Amino acid sequence: MGVEGIGASVVRKEDRRFITGKGRYVDDIKIVGLTHAHFIRSPHAHAKVKSIDTSAAKDMPGVVGILTGQQIVDDKVGNLICGWAITSKDGTGMKMGAWPAMAPETVRFVGQAVAVVIAETKNQAKDAAEAVVVNYEELPAAADIRAAIKQGAPQLHPEAPGNVIYDWTIGDEAATEAAFKAAANVVSLDITNNRLVPNAMEPRAAIGEYNEAEEHFTLYTTSQNPHVARLVLSAFYNIAPEHKLRVVAPDVGGGFGSKIFIYPEEMVALWASKKVGRPVKWTGDRTEAFLTDAHGRDHLTNAELALDANNKITGLRVKTYANLGAYMSLFSSSVPTYLYATLLSGQYNIPNIFAEVISVYTNTTPVDAYRGAGRPEASFVVERLLETAARQLKVDPAELRRKNFITQFPHQTPVIMAYDIGDFGASLDSAMKAIDYAGFPARKAKAKSEGKLRGIGLSCYIEACGIAPSKAVGSLGAGVGLWESAEVRVNPVGTIEILTGSHSHGQGHETTFCQLVAERLGVPISQVQIVHGDTDKVQFGMGTYGSRSAAVGLTAILKAMEKVEAKAKKIAAHALEASESDIVIENGEFKVTGTDKSIALPMVALAAYTAHNLPDGMEPGLKEGAFYDPTNFTFPAGAYICELEVDAATGKTSFVNFVAADDFGRLINPMIVEGQVHGGLAQGIGQALLEGAVYDSSGQLLTASFMDYAMPRADDLPSFKLNHTTTLCPGNPLGVKGCGEAGAIGASAAVINAITDAIGNNKLEMPATPDRVWHAIHG
Amino acid sequence: MYETIYHRPSSVDEAVALFGKGSDSKYLAGGHTLIPVMKQRLAAPSDVIDLGKIKELIGIEASGDTLTIKAATTYFDIMQSADVKKSIPAIAYLTSVLGDPAVRYRGTIGGSIANNDPAADFPAALVSLGATVKTNKRSIAADDFFKGLFTTALEDGEIITQVSFPVPAKAGYEKMRHPASRFALTGVFVTKTKAGDVRVAATGASQNGVMRVPVIETALKANWSAGALDSVKVSDSGMLADIHGSAAYRANLVKVMAQRAVTAAG
Numbered sequence A: 001m002g003v004e005g006i007g008a009s010v011v012r013k014e015d016r017r018f019i020t021g022k023g024r025y026v027d028d029i030k031i032v033g034l035t036h037a038h039f040i041r042s043p044h045a046h047a048k049v050k051s052i053d054t055s056a057a058k059d060m061p062g063v064v065g066i067l068t069g070q071q072i073v074d075d076k077v078g079n080l081i082c083g084w085a086i087t088s089k090d091g092t093g094m095k096m097g098a099w100p101a102m103a104p105e106t107v108r109f110v111g112q113a114v115a116v117v118i119a120e121t122k123n124q125a126k127d128a129a130e131a132v133v134v135n136y137e138e139l140p141a142a143a144d145i146r147a148a149i150k151q152g153a154p155q156l157h158p159e160a161p162g163n164v165i166y167d168w169t170i171g172d173e174a175a176t177e178a179a180f181k182a183a184a185n186v187v188s189l190d191i192t193n194n195r196l197v198p199n200a201m202e203p204r205a206a207i208g209e210y211n212e213a214e215e216h217f218t219l220y221t222t223s224q225n226p227h228v229a230r231l232v233l234s235a236f237y238n239i240a241p242e243h244k245l246r247v248v249a250p251d252v253g254g255g256f257g258s259k260i261f262i263y264p265e266e267m268v269a270l271w272a273s274k275k276v277g278r279p280v281k282w283t284g285d286r287t288e289a290f291l292t293d294a295h296g297r298d299h300l301t302n303a304e305l306a307l308d309a310n311n312k313i314t315g316l317r318v319k320t321y322a323n324l325g326a327y328m329s330l331f332s333s334s335v336p337t338y339l340y341a342t343l344l345s346g347q348y349n350i351p352n353i354f355a356e357v358i359s360v361y362t363n364t365t366p367v368d369a370y371r372g373a374g375r376p377e378a379s380f381v382v383e384r385l386l387e388t389a390a391r392q393l394k395v396d397p398a399e400l401r402r403k404n405f406i407t408q409f410p411h412q413t414p415v416i417m418a419y420d421i422g423d424f425g426a427s428l429d430s431a432m433k434a435i436d437y438a439g440f441p442a443r444k445a446k447a448k449s450e451g452k453l454r455g456i457g458l459s460c461y462i463e464a465c466g467i468a469p470s471k472a473v474g475s476l477g478a479g480v481g482l483w484e485s486a487e488v489r490v491n492p493v494g495t496i497e498i499l500t501g502s503h504s505h506g507q508g509h510e511t512t513f514c515q516l517v518a519e520r521l522g523v524p525i526s527q528v529q530i531v532h533g534d535t536d537k538v539q540f541g542m543g544t545y546g547s548r549s550a551a552v553g554l555t556a557i558l559k560a561m562e563k564v565e566a567k568a569k570k571i572a573a574h575a576l577e578a579s580e581s582d583i584v585i586e587n588g589e590f591k592v593t594g595t596d597k598s599i600a601l602p603m604v605a606l607a608a609y610t611a612h613n614l615p616d617g618m619e620p621g622l623k624e625g626a627f628y629d630p631t632n633f634t635f636p637a638g639a640y641i642c643e644l645e646v647d648a649a650t651g652k653t654s655f656v657n658f659v660a661a662d663d664f665g666r667l668i669n670p671m672i673v674e675g676q677v678h679g680g681l682a683q684g685i686g687q688a689l690l691e692g693a694v695y696d697s698s699g700q701l702l703t704a705s706f707m708d709y710a711m712p713r714a715d716d717l718p719s720f721k722l723n724h725t726t727t728l729c730p731g732n733p734l735g736v737k738g739c740g741e742a743g744a745i746g747a748s749a750a751v752i753n754a755i756t757d758a759i760g761n762n763k764l765e766m767p768a769t770p771d772r773v774w775h776a777i778h779g
Numbered sequence B: 001m002y003e004t005i006y007h008r009p010s011s012v013d014e015a016v017a018l019f020g021k022g023s024d025s026k027y028l029a030g031g032h033t034l035i036p037v038m039k040q041r042l043a044a045p046s047d048v049i050d051l052g053k054i055k056e057l058i059g060i061e062a063s064g065d066t067l068t069i070k071a072a073t074t075y076f077d078i079m080q081s082a083d084v085k086k087s088i089p090a091i092a093y094l095t096s097v098l099g100d101p102a103v104r105y106r107g108t109i110g111g112s113i114a115n116n117d118p119a120a121d122f123p124a125a126l127v128s129l130g131a132t133v134k135t136n137k138r139s140i141a142a143d144d145f146f147k148g149l150f151t152t153a154l155e156d157g158e159i160i161t162q163v164s165f166p167v168p169a170k171a172g173y174e175k176m177r178h179p180a181s182r183f184a185l186t187g188v189f190v191t192k193t194k195a196g197d198v199r200v201a202a203t204g205a206s207q208n209g210v211m212r213v214p215v216i217e218t219a220l221k222a223n224w225s226a227g228a229l230d231s232v233k234v235s236d237s238g239m240l241a242d243i244h245g246s247a248a249y250r251a252n253l254v255k256v257m258a259q260r261a262v263t264a265a266g
């Protein structure tokens, strides 16, 4: 490892521009002739759009155009798609209702756009929007799962009777039933997984630009995967063919999943730019972010665990209702199914698992992937059940887990996943040591003598990352492959450009990806540039989510690097009159091993481009590309332990300690990994204690601003103690697993297990606000 | 935000005159309440008259038995003031747990009480300490100033110029922070006056805004100690209830915060 190679905590290259305000986000982009869009959004959760009267608005100052849902339908712009087909247990396909980019007839959630005003300034667009008269006929709304599935509930979509999108199962029902019949003990738990608002720091934004002379469109957008956006916009939305559409996702200020999806506003900005003949910019404000960014989680679950007389788990049975909101967002169908139920085995040897997932429509914002996507929900179910089982059986929760850990790898679970490697005992040992688990009873007793309720909670999570082997996901209904592509360009003077289909929106790729080059070629990272986020520069890619960028994206770069190195070695051998097999690469030089003969990388690059003296038959240039499709998921896993105190008088929770022991395989940049874990833990703890999107029964979002939706602040969080135990991932040459979501997946169960331990009452829903904890203590 | 005309007068008289000229004028102090509602287009003043640079509205004076804070003084200046820390440290503490640093650098005591948010901190201090609000027209006792949610005794165009607090024998404030906004989910200010009277005010509790808490006042008058409240029951009738706290929870908080405020007061 060099000072900037793999394993070095190199300071992030991109931070200088971010910290000095020199980042370039969509809203920073100015184009000659730019106009500004403001959407007219439904104030009702469910209503018929009777009429839209634009007569007073259309001649107001600065107005360039007013476009409605009916016009977008008339122009045959496609409805929004869902990219993963799920089949119900009765063999029928999922029941998907139409989602036009602006509603021509019916609105189904507060904030859904019905029309857009385009004007010279944003303020003029807003002024005119107030003069547009939309006549609604209100309909009864179903604002949550229970309201949507009860008899006589308002129906959202004619395609989905009873508001059920699919009723899907996984696992062997009969074998699981038999395991429960034979069980010595059964543990049962009702679990609510609260609904969350992603709240990326940068709100979504889009600029559509149509060049009439070339019949060419450009979309600047806040996207985690601009290439997929281009594919979907051209293949399904009928706005522009692929070769006439450029999608640019410049600096993007956080996504957490919410910027994976192609949203109505991006479609409208593109379409409208042709309609009005001017570039159109839309920048969402925070209220629009709360109302229209895809939300996360929102499950109601009953889960049961069967154990034999030796406390070995023999079965797990889960029934989950998942709220997908008013429309099916791009990957919404896969989140509560293949990203959730396939992880229900946790870290445990569970011979029989059966899960049923019923996804429903409600009059709320669409729900889709949010940091962890399905895996936090699974981990929460499993880890709450394990903790509850330990309490019910009066055994130590760490021991119960250890007794049931998977120890032999590879391990095939009953729910599709085949874990390749791990050492769950090592992570648990590491976390228990870090928190002095053995000393806890004494600390609890001491706290009690001081009138404090102290608790400890464990969470041993596993996730499936490195998304994903294309053939496998294709067989499960995915509409795309999930490989990654890369191109390595060595310029004539030896500097290097890496083109990647991954997209960095906070992850630090501009540093970590360079570290691979530094590791292999021994050049400083300052000589390497990462190029991403522009479909005109990078040929194709699948983007960044699901902790996939190191395991899949970086491996694609490695594959391209290997090709570049092979060719460069041939050139060096030719120049040095040596055998190709004797060439080694060190500190930016190609050396003949065992001699003092060498040639520097810039000279090799120059030789490749001057082509004056290349081996016979060799093409000039030094540039190679690669596509990499993983053979399996990767399986980061770890153990989190939380120790906290509850103030019985107020229900307020204070952290004493929070330790994490993660196994992410090889770490590229430990400092960046630490930052990812901190961020993930903040979101996991946020879900456990603070965050929760709440609708009233009429479908109004009560938590539509930061004054009501509690985001975690620094002083809400403990000072984390992080450790790593390492098993190298056998599935990719770098041995990496991914670290982006772990904290958000593992943390919430640790916190709730600790609070319920402290208060001696297992009935507690997230977010465990002081109010709820106080009621759990006092009734 | 709608277009508006911004004025920066240098005296109270000039501000009042400007206010009268506009068709729908609004005074501006720290702007931490007014600007967000303007940005959301929920307020559309024709004229915004900034009080923040009027010298006669800024400053703190402590003279013998009275602490006087002028209306446009920021929370930060109040929190830092040696006079405040010396005469009524509970006010310095209250200000230090109000909002976050950005709010404290901009927000003012005058803006806070003119706004009379049912979860604001300062109204509890004014009512508990028996403060007097002075305006460009008159003096108003705190008990008469706050008139329920977001309503005060102020007339149209009337400017708060200062607030005078009698220096008490003892005073303390404790608040349970609202998890999202950091306003008071419930906060209680307790005062023992130099004459031996006890006044207790709670914010973030009642549906009618800041309120006195007679059951606690009676108990503390008999015995100024946290323990004296152990057996007191605060009724939850008329209490605020929302996703962050039920009425019963807030009633409990009134008692618990009062106990802790008494302990803090010493």
Ligand SMILES: Cc1cc2nc3c(=O)[nH]c(=O)nc-3n(C[C@H](O)[C@H](O)[C@H](O)COP(=O)(O)OP(=O)(O)OC[C@H]3O[C@@H](n4cnc5c(N)ncnc54)[C@H](O)[C@@H]3O)c2cc1C
Residues within 6 Å of the ligand: B026, B027, B028, B029, B030, B031, B032, B033, B034, B035, B051, B071, B072, B097, B098, B099, B100, B103, B106, B107, B108, B109, B110, B111, B112, B114, B115, B117, B119, B120, B121, B122, B158, B159, B160, B161, B181, B182, B183, B184
């Ligand atoms: C994120 C956030 C957190 C907050 N947390 C808290 C908290 O924990 N506790 C708390 O108490 N408050 C909190 N606040 C509110 C804050 O204290 C506001 O600043 C305050 O309510 C208004 O004061 P201002 O000086 O900003 O007034 P402005 O917003 O400028 O004005 C508010 C109103 O008062 C009127 N006004 C202002 N000055 C005068 C005057 N001298 N005479 C007559 N009328 C006047 C204005 O016309 C306007 O109607 C918070 C605000 C924010 C944004």
